[in-house]
Amino acid sequence: MAPPPGDYERRLFAHTDKPISTIICDDQDSGPEIEVNGQWIKLSLSPSSFCFVVGDPLKAWSNERLKAVNHRVMMSGDKDRFSIATFAIPVEGTIIKAPKELIDEQHPQLYKDFDFMDFFLFAFSNPAKHIDSGEQLQAFASLPPPISD
Numbered sequence: 509m510a511p512p513p514g515d516y517e518r519r520l521f522a523h524t525d526k527p528i529s530t531i532i533c534d535d536q537d538s539g540p541e542i543e544v545n546g547q548w549i550k551l552s553l554s555p556s557s558f559c560f561v562v563g564d565p566l567k568a569w570s571n572e573r574l575k576a577v578n579h580r581v582m583m584s585g586d587k588d589r590f591s592i593a594t595f596a597i598p599v600e601g602t603i604i605k606a607p608k609e610l611i612d613e614q615h616p617q618l619y620k621d622f623d624f625m626d627f628f629l630f631a632f633s634n635p636a637k638h639i640d641s642g643e644q645l646q647a648f649a650s651l652p653p654p655i656s657d
Contacts, residue, residue: 521580521641522543522578522579522580522641523578523579523580523641523642524563524564524567524576524577524578524579524641524642524644524645525561525562525563525564525576525595526563526564526565526627526628526631526632526644527563527565527595527596527597527628528563528565528566528569528595528596528597528598528624529560529561529562529563529566529595529596530560530561530563530593530594530595530596531558531559531560531561531593531594532558532559532561532591532592532593533557533558533559533591533592533593534551534553534559534589534590534591539581539582539583539589539591540553540559540579540580540581540591541579541580541581541582542577542578542579543577543578543579543580544577548580550582561576561577561579562574562575562576562577563576563596564576564627564631564644564645565604565624565627565645567645568604568606568618568619568622568645568649569604569605569606569607570606570610571606571610571611571615571617571618571619572618573610573615576642576645578641578642597624597628598624600625601623601625602623602624602625603621603622603623603624604619604621604622604623604624604627604649605621606618606619616651616653616654617651618650618651619645619649619650619651620649620650620651622648622649627645627648627649630644630648631644631648636648
């Protein structure tokens with residue numbers, strides 16, 4: 509439902525996605541916003557476009573070559589808003605592991621190998637509720653920085 513005329517309301521809290529990735533198709537009354545350097549930027553999507561969102565597990569798999577962007581949904585106006593999202597969630601037992609081609613001296617491995625479902629369940633657990641959404645991956649799977657000589 510649309511907010512009252514003249515209001516601009518948050519409808520989905522700021523977060524990073526926990527599935528591998530998300531594809532969003534949004535109507536012309538677009539509400540998605542992404543956070544860039546502490547500023548919120550409204551996405552302007554055409555009716556025939558899709559938005560691909562990198563999830564935390566894909567960020568870990570890519571050894572942070574791909575970024576999981578903090579995003580939210582805002583609404584304004586007097587019209588209902590429609591969007592469709594599809595989520596990539598792997599089969600049970602899938603291990604998220606950065607390929608060796610993405611790990612070298614300039615790019616040390618940043619996350620331990622982990623079971624996707626263990627992370628997914630952690631992200632929605634009671635202890636994780638007290639951790640900022642964008643920091644849950646680090647809390648769950650980050651490796652200590654390498655010791656330099």
